Every structure is written in structure tokens, then in C-alpha cells.
Amino acid sequence: MPNRRAVFFVSDRTGITAEALGNSLLTQFDGFEFRKITIPFVDSPEAADRAIAQINESAERDGKRPIVISSIVDEKLSERVRESNARVLDFFQAFIAPLEQELSAKSSHAAGRSHGLRNSQEYFSRIEAINFTLAHDDGQSTKELHRAQVILVGVSRCGKTPTSLYLGLQCGIRCANFPLTPEDFERGTLPDSILPHREKLFGLTIASERLQAIRQERRPDSPYASATQCKREVLAAERLMESAGIPMLNSSTKSIEELATTILLQRNLDRHIF
Amino acid sequence: MPNRRAVFFVSDRTGITAEALGNSLLTQFDGFEFRKITIPFVDSPEAADRAIAQINESAERDGKRPIVISSIVDEKLSERVRESNARVLDFFQAFIAPLEQELSAKSSHAAGRSHGLRNSQEYFSRIEAINFTLAHDDGQSTKELHRAQVILVGVSRCGKTPTSLYLGLQCGIRCANFPLTPEDFERGTLPDSILPHREKLFGLTIASERLQAIRQERRPDSPYASATQCKREVLAAERLMESAGIPMLNSSTKSIEELATTILLQRNLDRHIF
Numbered sequence: 001m002p003n004r005r006a007v008f009f010v011s012d013r014t015g016i017t018a019e020a021l022g023n024s025l026l027t028q029f030d031g032f033e034f035r036k037i038t039i040p041f042v043d044s045p046e047a048a049d050r051a052i053a054q055i056n057e058s059a060e061r062d063g064k065r066p067i068v069i070s071s072i073v074d075e076k077l078s079e080r081v082r083e084s085n086a087r088v089l090d091f092f093q094a095f096i097a098p099l100e101q102e103l104s105a106k107s108s109h110a111a112g113r114s115h116g117l118r119n120s121q122e123y124f125s126r127i128e129a130i131n132f133t134l135a136h137d138d139g140q141s142t143k144e145l146h147r148a149q150v151i152l153v154g155v156s157r158c159g160k161t162p163t164s165l166y167l168g169l170q171c172g173i174r175c176a177n178f179p180l181t182p183e184d185f186e187r188g189t190l191p192d193s194i195l196p197h198r199e200k201l202f203g204l205t206i207a208s209e210r211l212q213a214i215r216q217e218r219r220p221d222s223p224y225a226s227a228t229q230c231k232r233e234v235l236a237a238e239r240l241m242e243s244a245g246i247p248m249l250n251s252s253t254k255s256i257e258e259l260a261t262t263i264l265l266q267r268n269l270d271r272h273i274f
Numbered sequence: 275m276p277n278r279r280a281v282f283f284v285s286d287r288t289g290i291t292a293e294a295l296g297n298s299l300l301t302q303f304d305g306f307e308f309r310k311i312t313i314p315f316v317d318s319p320e321a322a323d324r325a326i327a328q329i330n331e332s333a334e335r336d337g338k339r340p341i342v343i344s345s346i347v348d349e350k351l352s353e354r355v356r357e358s359n360a361r362v363l364d365f366f367q368a369f370i371a372p373l374e375q376e377l378s379a380k381s382s383h384a385a386g387r388s389h390g391l392r393n394s395q396e397y398f399s400r401i402e403a404i405n406f407t408l409a410h411d412d413g414q415s416t417k418e419l420h421r422a423q424v425i426l427v428g429v430s431r432c433g434k435t436p437t438s439l440y441l442g443l444q445c446g447i448r449c450a451n452f453p454l455t456p457e458d459f460e461r462g463t464l465p466d467s468i469l470p471h472r473e474k475l476f477g478l479t480i481a482s483e484r485l486q487a488i489r490q491e492r493r494p495d496s497p498y499a500s501a502t503q504c505k506r507e508v509l510a511a512e513r514l515m516e517s518a519g520i521p522m523l524n525s526s527t528k529s530i531e532e533l534a535t536t537i538l539l540q541r542n543l544d545r546h547i548f
Contacts, residue, residue, distance in 0.1 A: 107302035
């Protein structure tokens with residue numbers, strides 16, 4: 001039986017940073033089953049007391065004190081949370097003091113501003129990247145391709161859409177994506193509409209077995225999902241991209257985050273951090 | 275002149291956690307201008323040396339040592355980075371030891387597994403949430419609304435699409451969205467197709483000045499973007515949602531992350547942490 005433990009992510013704002021940090025740490029411990037609970041918007045004594053009650057109940061029920069990853073800027077509130085019946089890892093407490101010292105400045109201790117709305121311009125540019133990406137999904141539109149920062153190409157269902165959406169939504173990058181189809185392979189050249197933008201193209205490829213599994217979910221037992229078809233398309237797409245000198249990434253063993261990060265790095269693009 | 279300082283986010287994987295943590299800390303310091311550089315995939319001595327060279331060059335050029343937020347699991351590599359000419363905040367170093375103690379277990383020290391591809395099932399369910407959200411954007415499809423976990427409603431351009439995409443892509447939630455239009459206001463009832471799913475509906479509203487600014491970007495000087503039209507639609511939508519007993523959030527002053535977190539909290543839905 002695995003070792004079980006409750007883990008609370010407690011934050012004065014969305015809890016997204018606490019979750020990212022906490023998960024990163026928890027993945028280092030094998031053989032545990034962590035029950036994860038996020039408590040966001042702990043920005044008042046009442047909210048802190050409710051969070052503490054929930055943490056203490058969990059400790060009692062499990063007979064084991066939970067782990068709490070806390071990201072609360074207000075010192076009084078975070079102290080309060082540290083007194084719960086739990087092992088509290090408080091990252092503001094750990095890092096604000098050394099930063100204050102390094103910057104010779106006092107922190108503002110204003111409630112978590114990360115993942116909040118900072119200014120309209122930033123919001124508009126994020127929305128614009130999302131709209132651009134949606135409008136240019138799967139080759140739907142080509143008239144504004146010159147405004148794209150990246151154009152992903154590859155066979156149908158190799159991961160272009162999720163990666164594009166991630167780049168738009170989470171990195172503020174205008175990313176179009178364009179399918180490579182059996183007609184392109186027959187002709188042996190890239191589609192006309194993306195040819196003028198060759199320097200922005202980035203290829204995604206995929207193991208044919210994985211492609212088959214994904215297409216099978218989508219259109220069970222269709223020719224489109226057959227092993228032969230998947231193998232043939234992947235091979236032809238790789239050849240086409242290689243001969244056109246397009247950089248290529250294999251999406252089979254990479255998460256959306258890893259794909260996006262690698263593309264930005266290779267294309268020398270900065271992601272916007274929201 | 276603002277106080278400038280270079281900040282490096284150094285990671286053995288994507289750097290997303292280091293960025294989240296670092297930004298959260300940096301927002302606490304007013305009056306600084308931080309130049310942010312992410313160095314992902316520092317997973318070999320050679321990559322570490324390249325990162326260190328970049329950090330040290332920056333220190334020399336600026337005449338001020340940079341701040342480094344480091345998230346590298348491998349102890350030898352992270353030690354190496356700590357010897358650069360910088361103030362290094364190393365979050366594995368800070369938190370792994372107390373966690374090991376609390377769990378009475380050794381951490382695996384396997385290179386960062388967060389934001390990586392853990393298993394196919396998780397990947398498929400994420401992709402499914404994204405596909406569902408895309409297929410049900412802006413009322414495009416209604417036939418699978420019974421499978422939605424949330425259905426966002428509101429006037430055109432009040433923030434439904436970005437919030438839905440965020441919920442799909444970043445939280446693994448099947449989120450549909452459906453516009454409320456002048457025809458609905460005239461009729462005075464919710465659209466027929468969403469009526470059977472009232473318990474899943476969640477309303478977004480927006481300040482009419484902000485809506486006007488957003489629509490003005492979209493279709494400059496159209497009746498659609500006029501002050502009167504925006505005011506009228508917002509008021510009518512709020513009335514309709516109120517009378518139907520739909521919970522409502524104002525998107526004007528909230529980030530996408532805050533909207534998504536609040537919706538999940540109020541609907542008692544767990545977000546999947548990728």
C-alpha cells in the first residue's frame with residue numbers, strides 16, 4: 001500500500017505558483033500518493049481560519065499532519081497558517097529576506113500580484129495572441145501569416161493545436177499552425193501559402209504508433225487511423241520538412257510545456273510571463 | 275531612473291516553475307526594472323557552464339551581480355550554478371531537505387519531472403479537454419453540452435474564450451462557452467440549447483467601458499462597439515443572468531487565472547495540475 005499524505009497549496013491569490021512549486025517538489029518523492037487540495041484567495045483572517053480548520057481536520061482524519069505549501073505575502077496571515085497542525089513550507093518566508101538584502105530594498109508586502117491583472121496593454125496583447133492563434137489554427141486563415149511569430153507544421157493530430165494554444169495563451173506568442181496533408185506529400189512540396197514564411201516554420205513530428213492511437217480515439221477504425229496510413233504520413237512529412245530545412249521536434253515523449261519551451265528557445269523568442 | 279537588475283530563471287527542465295516562483299517574488303519589489311532571462315534545460319555540466327558564463331557576463335556588463343532563481347534537481351549541477359557571480363535562490367535546496375525529513379524518505383533527485391509528460395492517459399485527457407473546449411467555443415456546437423463541466427455565458431467579447439481555453443488547457447476542464455445576444459435579450463430568456471444545463475452555467479460580465487474598448491479594437495467605430503450598444507447589452511445580460519439565478523463574475527479587473535480559479539472554486543471542481 002502506498003504512503004498517503006495530504007498536501008495543501010495555500011495562497012492569497014490563485015494558488016498557481018504554490019501548485020507549480022509544490023508539484024515540482026512532490027515529483028521527487030516516489031512511492032507516495034499525495035492528495036492535493038488547493039485553497040486560493042486566503043487574504044483575510046477569516047479565510048485563513050477556514051483554511052487552518054480544513055488543514056487541521058485533515059491531520060486528525062488521516063492521523064498524519066499534512067504538508068502545506070504556502071504562498072501568502074501578508075506576514076500576519078502566513079504566520080497564522082504556519083501555526084496549523086502541518087509541516088508548512090512557506091516560500092515567501094524563505095526567499096523574501098535574502099531578496100530584500102540583495103536589493104537593499106523592502107518588499108511591498110502587497111497581496112500576491114503574480115497571476116493578477118497588471119495593466120490593460122498586457123491584457124490586450126495576450127488576448128491578441130490568443131485570437132491570432134485561434135484564427136490561424138489548422139490553416140484556417142492564411143492572410144495574416146506574415147504577422148505570425150511561429151508557424152507550426154506537421155501531419156494531422158501530431159500536437160500542433162495544443163502547442164499553438166499554449167504558446168498563445170501562456171506565452172503571448174502569435175503562433176499559427178498548418179497541416180501537412182497527403183496532397184502535399186504527393187506534390188512533394190510545402191503548401192504554397194506557407195512557402196513565403198519559411199524562416200518561421202517549425203515542424204512537429206510524432207512516432208507513428210502514437211499518432212495511430214490518437215487518431216484511433218478521434219475516428220475509430222478509419223483509414224485515417226490505420227497503421228499504414230500513419231506510418232506513411234509521418235515518414236513523408238519528415239522527409240518533406242528535412243528537405244525544406246525546417247527544424248523538427250518529436251512530440252511523442254514531450255509535454256506541451258516542453259515543446260513550447262524548446263520552440264521558443266530555438267527560435268530565440270521570449271515568452272511573456274503572465 | 276529605475277533600479278535595474280538582471281534576473282535569470284535557470285532550470286533543468288522548462289523553467290516554468292522557476293519563472294512562476296521568481297515572478298511572484300519580484301512583484302513584491304516596486305521601483306525596480308528587472309531584465310528577465312530564462313535558461314531552460316540545464317541538465318548537463320556543459321549546459322550549466324554555458325548558463326554560468328551568461329550569468330557572469332551579465333554581472334560584468336551591468337556592474338551588478340544578477341539574481342538567479344534556480345530549479346535544478348541534480349545536486350552537483352545546482353552547486354555549480356550557485357558558484358556563479360550572482361545571488362542564487364535555489365528552491366530545491368531550500369525545500370527538499372525539510373520535505374525529506376517530514377516524509378522520512380529520500381528524494382529521487384531525478385531531473386525535474388514537473389511539466390513533463392507523465393503518462394499517456396493524462397495526456398489524452400488534457401487533449402480531450404482542449405478539443406472539447408475548442409469545439410464548444412462561442413456556441414459552435416451544442417450536441418455534447420451534457421459532457422461539459424462548466425458552460426460560460428455572457429455578451430460577445432466579455433472574456434469567455436480566453437477563460438474557457440485556460441480551463442481546458444491548463445486545468446483539464448471541459449468548458450463550453452455560449453454567447454448571450456441582443457435576440458436573447460429581446461426574448462428575455464436564455465437560449466434554448468443551454469436551458470437544460472442551467473446548473474452548469476456560469477456568467478461573465480464586464481464594465482461597459484472596458485467592453486467598448488475591446489470591441490473597438492475588434493471592429494473600430496461599428497455600432498457593435500458603440501457606447502450605447504455596449505451599455506445596453508451588459509445591463510440586459512446581467513438582468514437575464516440574475517433572473518435565471520446564474521452565478522456571475524466581473525472580468526474587468528480580473529486576470530484569466532483569477533477568473534478560472536474563482537469559477538473552479540465556486541463550482542467545486544478540481545483543476546488538474548499539469
